[in-house]
Every structure is written in C-alpha cells, then in structure tokens.
Amino acid sequence: MTNVVDWVENKLANDHEVTVVGRTNKNFLVIEYKDGYSFNVAVIGVKGIIEDSNVLPLFETTDKPQLVVNVPSSVLWDGFAIDAIHSEGASFGSFGDIYRAARTMDVGSFRDKNMGFFINAMRQHSNVTCVSYVYNSVFKIDRVSGESLTVAVIDAYNMSAEDVRNARTRVGEFDIVVKNTSYGSITQQAEAAAASMGAQALTFKELMRRLAR
Amino acid sequence: MNRTSVIIKLSEMACCLGAIATGTEWHLFGSVDRNEPSPSDIDLMIFCLNDNQADELRNAIDFDIFEIPLHISFFTYEEAKSINVVFMQNSTLIIKPD
Numbered sequence: 001m002t003n004v005v006d007w008v009e010n011k012l013a014n015d016h017e018v019t020v021v022g023r024t025n026k027n028f029l030v031i032e033y034k035d036g037y038s039f040n041v042a043v044i045g046v047k048g049i050i051e052d053s054n055v056l057p058l059f060e061t062t063d064k065p066q067l068v069v070n071v072p073s074s075v076l077w078d079g080f081a082i083d084a085i086h087s088e089g090a091s092f093g094s095f096g097d098i099y100r101a102a103r104t105m106d107v108g109s110f111r112d113k114n115m116g117f118f119i120n121a122m123r124q125h126s127n128v129t130c131v132s133y134v135y136n137s138v139f140k141i142d143r144v145s146g147e148s149l150t151v152a153v154i155d156a157y158n159m160s161a162e163d164v165r166n167a168r169t170r171v172g173e174f175d176i177v178v179k180n181t182s183y184g185s186i187t188q189q190a191e192a193a194a195a196s197m198g199a200q201a202l203t204f205k206e207l208m209r210r211l212a213r
Numbered sequence: 214m215n216r217t218s219v220i221i222k223l224s225e226m227a228c229c230l231g232a233i234a235t236g237t238e239w240h241l242f243g244s245v246d247r248n249e250p251s252p253s254d255i256d257l258m259i260f261c262l263n264d265n266q267a268d269e270l271r272n273a274i275d276f277d278i279f280e281i282p283l284h285i286s287f288f289t290y291e292e293a294k295s296i297n298v299v300f301m302q303n304s305t306l307i308i309k310p311d
Binding site for chain 1: 253261264267268271276277280281282284286287288289291292295296298301302
C-alpha cells in the first residue's frame with residue numbers, strides 16, 4: 001500500500017499545521033504537530049469493507065500506530081476492525097481526521113465527533129445495556145427491556161428516501177435509520193421508504209424515545 | 214479550490230453522465246457556495262425526476278473527483294418541495310442538464 005502512504009505524505013508536504021518527519025520500519029508516517037507532539041499514522045488502501053484482518057497486522061510491532069487512516073474515505077469499517085483498533089489504544093478515520101485527531105493532542109483517543117455524540121447518548125440511555133459497532137456508522141443496541149435494535153446513522157441534514165435506500169444498500173438491514181444532526185428534517189418519502197423495509201426513519205429525539213419502548 | 218472551479222468540475226461531471234442526468238437540477242450550498250476559503254467539503258443537492266433516477270445517479274457519480282469530500286443529497290422534486298429545501302439550505306441552482 002505504498003502508493004496511498006505516498007499520497008498522504010504528499011498531501012501533507014506543504015501543510016503548516018502538521019509535518020511528516022519520517023516513517024517507521026512498518027512504513028507508518030511519523031507526524032509532528034505543535035509543541036513537539038508526534039504520533040504514528042498507518043495508511044491503508046482498502047476498498048469496500050475494512051475488516052479486522054486488514055488492521056490486526058498493523059499492531060504486530062513495537063512502534064504501533066495511534067491512528068489508522070484509509071484512502072479512500074468512502075468505506076465501511078467493520079465492527080471487529082474498530083474493536084481491534086480501539087483495543088490497541090488507537091483510533092481510525094479518513095485523511096481529514098489526521099488534523100482533527102492531532103488537535104486533540106491525544107490521537108489514540110480520537111473519535112468521530114458525530115458518532116461519539118450518538119454513542120454516548122445511547123449508552124447513557126436508561127434502557128440500554130450495551131452499544132456495539134456493527135460498522136462505523138451502524139450500532140447494535142442491547143436493551144434492558146425490549147429486543148436489540150440495529151441503528152444506522154446517516155450523514156444527512158435532510159433525510160430523503162434515497163438516503164434510506166442507500167443506507168440499506170451499503171450496510172444491510174437495520175431497524176432504525178437516524179440523521180446525524182438534530183437540525184433539518186425527514187421527508188415523508190424517507191419515512192415511507194424505511195417503513196417499506198420494516199424500519200423507521202427517526203430524528204435523534206425520536207430515537208431516544210424509541211429506545212425506551 | 215474555489216466556487217468557480219468546483220462548478221466547472223461538476224458541470225463536466227454532469228455532462229459526462231449524459232442521459233442519466235437529464236431533467237435534474239444541481240444545487241450547491243454551504244461553504245463552497247459562499248466561496249469561503251479552505252472549505253472542508255462540498256455540499257450538493259441533486260433534484261431528480263423519480264426514485265430510479267436518484268438511484269442511478271448515486272451509482273454513476275464518482276464521489277472522489279475532488280480533493281475534499283463531496284457530499285450529495287438526492288431528492289425527488291416532490292420531496293425537495295415538501296420540505297422547501299432550497300430555502301432551508303439557501304442553495305444556488307448551478308447546473309440543469311438538458
């Protein structure tokens with residue numbers, strides 16, 4: 001995957017915020033942020049779905065990555081891959097997350113802001129016992145009362161019927177599809193599309209109420 | 214990357230799509246439409262004649278042609294009108310393929 005590593009290094013070459021200062025013996029980029037803070041970034045080039053077999057070898061070294069980045073960004077990270085990365089104290093994301101993670105000054109603990117919000121909110125729900133990743137934007141919610149639910153979070157200010165169909169195509173079956181922002185709206189056609197799949201299209205507030213039932 | 218260069222590239226894309234894109238409207242909104250410096254992504258809405266056209270366009274469009282992420286929301290005209298999304302997003306009609 002040297003080509004994607006080079007691509008990221010070249011993209012960062014003239015950047016003033018972060019600097020690539022070298023590579024590890026596993027070809028991870030060593031990136032320096034301000035005040036001498038540095039971290040290792042493993043760049044992979046998986047298309048489709050990133051599985052744990054794609055990421056586990058990255059940690060078979062003493063000089064481990066704190067961030068795993070995939071190019072291109074439009075992929076799904078499988079739940080097992082995410083768990084493997086998190087269990088190593090690392091984080092995952094896309095090219096743009098190099099900056100976002102660096103700014104936290106604790107790259108291994110970096111989490112996508114929107115997903116982090118959803119995960120925390122669902123975990124703190126009184127009827128929820130466990131939230132686990134199915135994919136990076138799909139979660140299995142185990143509840144005290146009621147069956148487990150699969151929730152797909154989509155990046156849409158206004159949810160359309162096509163958003164719902166596309167989510168189904170990308171991630172498979174789900175019980176609930178929810179927008180990642182409290183603003184905007186859901187079209188009636190989106191609600192109908194979800195219903196035709198035996199699912200529900202909900203806002204964040206509606207999701208919180210649904211988790212209780 | 215500025216608003217003009219984005220519109221030129223999107224226009225080329227619309228042209229390459231040919232008949233699939235006929236009858237659609239492409240609306241730009243957000244930071245690129247406001248021509249802000251260093252936008253983090255490109256926000257576009259495409260209004261379609263029907264569901265099939267929306268699905269076909271999703272499959273046909275190359276989302277990786279820009280250096281920054283391209284976010285596209287597909288609506289049928291009926292959906293877009295029902296939530297008055299042009300007003301809500303303060304979007305600008307930039308392309309209307311024949």
